[in-house]
Amino acid sequence: MSNTPATADSRSPGTEDTAVAVLQPETAAKAFVGRSPGELAWIRLKRDRTAFGSFITVVLFIVVALASPLISKLYGVTPTAGNAGLLNSEGLPIGYLGGISADHWLGLEAGSGRDLFMQLIFGLRTSLIIAFSAAIISISTGVVIGIISGYFGGWVDQALTWFTDFALAFPFLVFALAIIPIINTASYDVGEEVPGSFRIGVIIGVFALFGWMTTARLVRGQILSLREREYVEAARAAGASSAHILFKQLLPNIWAPILVAFSLALPGFIAAEAALSFLNIGVVEPTPDLGRLVYYGRQWLGTPDWAYFLIPASAVFIVVLAFNLLGDSLRDALDPKSSK
Template structure:
């Protein structure tokens, strides 16, 4: 039996006087909004607590680096100011924990008498400028080489792949020990004073020469899978030029791996820059630098361990924040990720 409210099997049916859109499951009570891959990735990233924590930390570090001149003005101390009156006869800071006080929040640098806080602020600025500039130039060069090699193939791909393998074969630090002193000697004499911009620019050039290979290989592999897709064939059939196919058709489909590579390349470059400065061939005096600050602190690790811990923890936190954010970004851009 049936009536006006139920169907043959007891299921509720709509009365002629009831609007169909009010019934559950019809789909008319809410609109279906399509989302792009970028919007989906942004939603996954916003739900990731690690991304939030590391992103806030990176914003904090970037703000400190950008506001270094303002911090210097408010703090009342510059990176080159010396407070030798706060040192004892052996060059060690007076007071507890390396001279920490209301006037010097993180203490005094032994022997030189410089304020450690302002050294860290400007050292962070130096590290971020060098790493971000090198990472940006690296990703541009690597993307161009990778996309050209993957799309054109043949002899062009063979030559560029050979160049990539040749670059990877060079030992990075040994090359730096040989190249940097020669480059400095070619421009400056034994008694000349180096310009403050020369050594950072030299490091950027070295980093770009050695780090483009990873992004180039990644982009080349992606292009090899994309160049036979329908949208590329349609662009060719319509008479599009090679430049249009490379940078208008293929490049927009590579932004996800490019972003991940960039975010993970920055902390690697920060570490490399600090390592070169620690070894004495990176940023030199009087330019503040985290790596050199840690190198200077090793001598006083027994008499002033707080000096070593301050620079080391700062570098560790900066690199860790970049690595965690890069991992979260990779997970957010992965469509198969369940995070």
């Protein structure tokens, strides 16, 4: 009787089943891939069409604002250059819709003859510089105060909470209307022109002074719920310093609400800056600004140059709306309980 080796067809069924069973755990592992909270938030954000549209709009505005000097060079017109020869005897631009032409895409500014497109993009740069600077300073201040208050508790928490409530009692608009002109006039001699950069710095300082309280309360509440967690106790037991626990253990776990607070603070600062410039308290001539464009454009609503008011007003509306929608979408994406 010959001993013939077993062929592939003569293998027992159990061998194939065992091979499949061995491969099944790997297949199952590939089917269920763990994702971090950041990856889950990114998936939710990509599915949100509103978030995508607002993100593209925000990026477009930021790129245009950053590239405004290059655009001015390619466009061939500076924001302060006047075109008196293109104005009629009443100071209105000659042509259709405020002098819109191939040389001046959005027309001319009534009275001065400055190119409205250049005024718009440089005014957008001014608004975004103020908004981003104020948001970074105010959010950072609120994070530091909130994390210290929530972690240490006791009299430290009571003192910082009282200080936060005290700051919230001040009406922002009334205080800004009062303090900004006082700072500008007190810093320079009578009759001396206040530089535009100094005015911008004052506005950023006032916004930062009144913009940190909400973030401080938010961060304090988050820290109160995290300071007794196991990893914090383990860090204490290992002899970690308070600074290490605050900024290495706790802070990375509250980045989501901080990011949402930052994204929602930006449109508020943009709108507030435009309102102050509209009231002739914020940025003034010759620095381009969206709020000032709206202020000067309102007097031409009853004339054929109504576009001079509509264009900058629409720009303010679109910028604020895009930042607000992006902030709301970001909040929904970072919320684990969100249905999106």
